[in-house]
Amino acid sequence: MPPTPAARTPRAALAELLAGNRRFVSGQPVHGHDVTAAAAVASGDQQPYAVLLGCIDSRVPLEAIFDQTFGSICVIRTGAHVLDRAVCGSIEYVVGQLGVRLVMVLGHERCGAVGSAVEALRSGRLPEGSLRYVVDRIAPAVHEVGADDPDAHPLAIRRHVRRTVATLRADDLLAGPVGAGEVAVVGALYDLATGEVALLPEE
Numbered sequence: 001m002p003p004t005p006a007a008r009t010p011r012a013a014l015a016e017l018l019a020g021n022r023r024f025v026s027g028q029p030v031h032g033h034d035v036t037a038a039a040a041v042a043s044g045d046q047q048p049y050a051v052l053l054g055c056i057d058s059r060v061p062l063e064a065i066f067d068q069t070f071g072s073i074c075v076i077r078t079g080a081h082v083l084d085r086a087v088c089g090s091i092e093y094v095v096g097q098l099g100v101r102l103v104m105v106l107g108h109e110r111c112g113a114v115g116s117a118v119e120a121l122r123s124g125r126l127p128e129g130s131l132r133y134v135v136d137r138i139a140p141a142v143h144e145v146g147a148d149d150p151d152a153h154p155l156a157i158r159r160h161v162r163r164t165v166a167t168l169r170a171d172d173l174l175a176g177p178v179g180a181g182e183v184a185v186v187g188a189l190y191d192l193a194t195g196e197v198a199l200l201p202e203e
């Protein structure tokens with residue numbers, strides 16, 4: 001049996017995360033100042049209560065914006081939180097082996113990776129190398145909102161979060177616990193200007 005995280009339900013885990021973001025926004029973090037080796041050692045065995053999938057953007061450090069300490073959340077970051085099998089397998093591990101009940105996909109305003117996909121689809125010039133893989137994963141969201149829409153960038157950011165959430169909810173090993181209400185996968189957006197995280201409403 002996996003260990004029982006401090007937050008035993010998806011709802012409790014979400015409340016804990018959002019409370020951390022409020023501490024961060026208010027400038028009164030309780031953990032953010034204690035980034036020391038001693039604090040890391042004191043964390044002991046890990047009992048994370050959430051796994052967060054976010055973007056590589058240097059302005060969006062997930063532990064900081066949720067005021068989390070060592071051992072409390074698992075963090076995965078790729079350009080525009082693009083999924084691949086390693087990412088999905090990692091989330092499956094955290095949910096299945098560590099007993100985590102909450103998966104959050106966090107997009108952010110002015111995401112450069114989504115912007116690159118919008119530009120690539122508008123110009124028809126697709127990048128080479130593995131960056132092409134990343135752009136290809138974002139492209140469906142851009143197509144859905146319309147690459148030529150003047151607001152394609154902010155709209156595609158939101159659409160891409162929703163698509164990522166939907167993919168994870170349908171994941172082979174996650175669909176069962178999600179369907180049973182034991183695990184929640186939620187989408188959210190980080191505002192670079194205010195530091196606030198807002199949940200994306202269900203459609």
Ligand SMILES: [Zn+2]
Binds near residue numbers: 056057108110111112
């Ligand atoms: Zn980004």
